[in-house]
Amino acid sequence: MENLQRRASGIYFVRLTVPSRLHGIVCKREFIATTGTQHLPVAKIVAATMLLRWRQQFMDLERLALGNNAMHHDSVIKIADGHPLIAGGSFLPIEYRRLQC
Numbered sequence: 001m002e003n004l005q006r007r008a009s010g011i012y013f014v015r016l017t018v019p020s021r022l023h024g025i026v027c028k029r030e031f032i033a034t035t036g037t038q039h040l041p042v043a044k045i046v047a048a049t050m051l052l053r054w055r056q057q058f059m060d061l062e063r064l065a066l067g068n069n070a071m072h073h074d075s076v077i078k079i080a081d082g083h084p085l086i087a088g089g090s091f092l093p094i095e096y097r098r099l100q101c
Helices: 020-026 040-066 073-080
Strands: 004-006 012-017 030-034
Touching: 004 040, 012 040, 020 040, 030 040
Parallel strands: none
Antiparallel strands: 004 012, 012 030
16 A cells, blocks of 8 residues: 555554645645554555545545536546545545635
8 A cells, every 4th residue: 555654653654645736725735644553454444544535525626626517537537546445335525615725
């Protein structure tokens, strides 16, 4: 899992780069969060969950930014980055506010 890294303390953390087209909305270049564990199998599960949540938020933001226009298939693939977890049936609501960077 390329988004998962280990700190000197042994605790794993996950990071995901924000697509450049969303920098103005998110006001961040990347998301970084700790998994809170030193155990790789657990860290992978926690990281996959975080990545899924963040990618879902990217998709929601793209949809809101497009207004009534539907997302193009290629945009969805870029956000999903080939991960099968994005195909999950759940929905994570987000609040859309344009932040001042």
